Amino acid sequence: MSSPPSRTFYRRQLPDTVISFSSAEGKRLFASALAGGGAHTFFPLIEQLQTQPEPAFCGLTTLVVCLNALSVDPRRSWKGPWRWYEEAMLNCCVDIEEVKKTGINFSTFACLAKCQGLTVEPVYGSNSTLEEFRNVVRRTCTAVSENDEQPTSFLIVSYTRKVLSQTGTGHFSPIGAYDEESDRVLVLDTARFKYGLHWVKLPLLFDALLPEDPETGKSRGYMTLSYGIDYTGRQTGDASLSPQLPLSLLFGSRKSKDFIRREYKRFMQDESNRVTFESVARFWTNNFTDNNRVWDLVEPQLQPVERDDIDMVKSLRVLIQVLLSNDKYGDTIAEELRPLSSEVTGQTMGSHCPSCIRPSTVSTQIGGRALDISHAEVFYVVYLASLTQEERREIVFGTELGKEVSVQVDDGARDQLLSEAALISYAIEHSDVE
Incomplete structure (x- = not known):
């Protein structure tokens, strides 16, 4: 049996580099993003946002939030008769007990997402430019029109907290919104026991994608996760199935x-x-x-x-x-x-x-x-x-x-x-x- 930690913490103060979502300025930024059509992905993500159950589960919980927000059917029971994603289901590329100790890296996140039937477009920060990143943020966060249906893709970032003057090292988060006027993105931090949701300057977040992950020797990065329904060549008559067919039945x-x-x-x-x-x-x-x-x-x-x-x-x-x-x-x-x-x-x-x-x-x-x-x-x-x-x-x-x-x-x-x-x-x- 492990001994209790010598020190405990109740949350962390957000640094001046970011703006709390619940602050007056944070609310103003959200209103601006909403008016500009940059909060297209916010509502389905916020409906499913949850606090990661383990300190090193930022990657798993981020993926679970996205899977549930995209209405992916895991085809297995969660509790009782209900089918719903939880972190323990994400075991195709990882050993859950090991993840509790060390977390996951960028390529493992992509592997997990692909195993659930998602289309994954990973980009290492070192292989991207600021403008390319900004374009991806716009594409995923901004609705084309007021009549747009629910988004079919989300943007995930893998970044180094220290660049944002936060404590910790590597972290995964979904991006919930983009305010074009201030050039800020809303980070939906799943480690809510530590930091709440916050707005970050887009160039600063891009800088946080560039440091090398010591585990892999590669930079952090970003990826889009998509799950679209396409009936081409399909005759099952089941509208819940995507062309990627999430999870193996066998x-x-x-x-x-x-x-x-x-x-x-x-x-x-x-x-x-x-x-x-x-x-x-x-x-x-x-x-x-x-x-x-x-x-x-x-x-x-x-x-x-x-x-x-x-x-x-x-x-x-x-x-x-x-x-x-x-x-x-x-x-x-x-x-x-x-x-x-x-x-x-x-x-x-x-x-x-x-x-x-x-x-x-x-x-x-x-x-x-x-x-x-x-x-x-x-x-x-x-x-x-x-x-x-x-x-x-x-x-x-x-x-x-x-x-x-x-x-x-x-x-x-x-x-x-x-x-x-x-x-x-x-x-x-x-x-x-x-």
């Missing part, structure tokens, strides 16, 4: 397992020939001696409870099974996996993949609530993740389903499978990014 992953992703990344780079389903399966089974190694790469998600997600998972499973049966290595791998059947229940996955055996260990990892998905299915999704984006699409959309397939598999399921593979590919690609 798998999760842990940052602590980056070592195995790095090993696999080296394997793919060393392959002299094109990666095949067989070579992928051999890697993840140690030449068909150990089925369970693949669970170091991915972990099955909890079984879904929403009807749409349940139906989507069924469609995904059928689609993967058809792709497996069509692959020239499918039968060979199925036969190689049979000697390992002592580790599995012996149940098969249905008529489309009679040799896809279910693992007993997976469905019982968390009280039987994990998806009961076969090793062969997992290997195939990892195989797709090992291909180029064009190769994946050619396989997934180029495969015809036979008339015997009773479960509906539309383009929405094919898009979701591509997203499942893309998330695994992204995790592998960024496994050596600190």
Whole structure:
């Protein structure tokens, strides 16, 4: 049990370099920004703004605020029947316990945002100019007209507090508004136990993006997070889905397992020939001696409870099974996996993949609530993740389903499978990014 700190603090006085949002001048600046159309992003962000629950959670809480403000459905329960983002859900690129100690850096923030289905445009401060930054602030904070709908993108800054004469080092915050007249931006500080919301001169904030982060050797920076709905090529009929399809329905992953992703990344780079389903399966089974190694790469998600997600998972499973049966290595791998059947229940996955055996260990990892998905299915999704984006699409959309397939598999399921593979590919690609 850790001992209590020798000193405690109740907030900090804002320095003269910034203006408190709740002060008379802060209110005047807000009225000016509102009149000038520069508070377009303020209202959805302020509705969701919260105080970070841990001193080092500025990055996670900033992202949670943006995800909830953008109305992204996490597709998992928060409390009771309610689906809502909280910091503990952001575990695709990080180990939450480690974040409590050290926080996250710029590239990890971008990784987390991308894993939730957001379009991320990161810019290091050293690669930008003051005018470029100002233009991005204008674009994200300013409404084009009074009839503009809710904003679909927000601006996040990663900056050094010391440049603003504040205590602390690196920090993440959303930008809530821009007042063109004074050239100030409103910083929605999630560390409200320390500093309240405040206005900062835009050039000064830009200067705070430039210092080097000692952890990465790169400057801080800014990024836009977007989440737009686009129905092109989609036939799910679900207006809540975005083209990025937030979160995997099948798998999760842990940052602590980056070592195995790095090993696999080296394997793919060393392959002299094109990666095949067989070579992928051999890697993840140690030449068909150990089925369970693949669970170091991915972990099955909890079984879904929403009807749409349940139906989507069924469609995904059928689609993967058809792709497996069509692959020239499918039968060979199925036969190689049979000697390992002592580790599995012996149940098969249905008529489309009679040799896809279910693992007993997976469905019982968390009280039987994990998806009961076969090793062969997992290997195939990892195989797709090992291909180029064009190769994946050619396989997934180029495969015809036979008339015997009773479960509906539309383009929405094919898009979701591509997203499942893309998330695994992204995790592998960024496994050596600190």
